[in-house]
Amino acid sequence: MTTSLAQTVLQTLQSEFSDAPDAEQVTRILTRLLLAGVLGGVLGYERESRGKAAGVRTHMLVAMGAALFVLVPALGGMAVADMSRVIQGVVTGVGFLGAGAIIKHRSEEDVQGLTTAAGIWMTAAIGVACGLGRESTALLSTLLALAVLVVLPRLLGRDRT
Numbered sequence: 633m634t635t636s637l638a639q640t641v642l643q644t645l646q647s648e649f650s651d652a653p654d655a656e657q658v659t660r661i662l663t664r665l666l667l668a669g670v671l672g673g674v675l676g677y678e679r680e681s682r683g684k685a686a687g688v689r690t691h692m693l694v695a696m697g698a699a700l701f702v703l704v705p706a707l708g709g710m711a712v713a714d715m716s717r718v719i720q721g722v723v724t725g726v727g728f729l730g731a732g733a734i735i736k737h738r739s740e741e742d743v744q745g746l747t748t749a750a751g752i753w754m755t756a757a758i759g760v761a762c763g764l765g766r767e768s769t770a771l772l773s774t775l776l777a778l779a780v781l782v783v784l785p786r787l788l789g790r791d792r793t
Contacts (some may be wrong), residue, residue: 675777705718
């Protein structure tokens with residue numbers, strides 16, 4: 633490979649990865665996506681420990697995916713006012729994913745998966761908060777969701793969900 637060809641390839645690669653031009657931007661992206669994954673994983677671990685199908689990996693992917701859906705347009709310069717359309721799409725899409733977790737049996741009262749579906753939806757919201765750089769909001773929301781999933785059933789005498 634000639635020197636000029638190698639330089640052209642390197643310049644092309646550099647331009648392809650220009651969405652993270654410096655260490656600060658890379659750190660911001662990593663922080664938001666990793667936090668989304670960790671917080672989603674915490675909620676997923678709670679569900680998995682109760683034997684639910686949507687566990688750690690599912691919740692981590694939902695949270696990181698939701699974060700990425702809002703992070704990319706935000707880094708691309710999308711106005712905050714226009715971000716509502718992106719968030720609306722995430723909410724709708726995750727709603728369909730959650731609907732797949734719900735199983736209705738023969739009787740009206742025999743429905744399974746509602747809490748898991750709501751947890752997936754909440755996990756997506758936490759991911760959106762991470763993607764928008766609202767880390768404190770995401771962390772507090774995760775703690776509240778854990779309280780609903782772990783503490784509330786014990787207080788109500790229903791230690792299964």
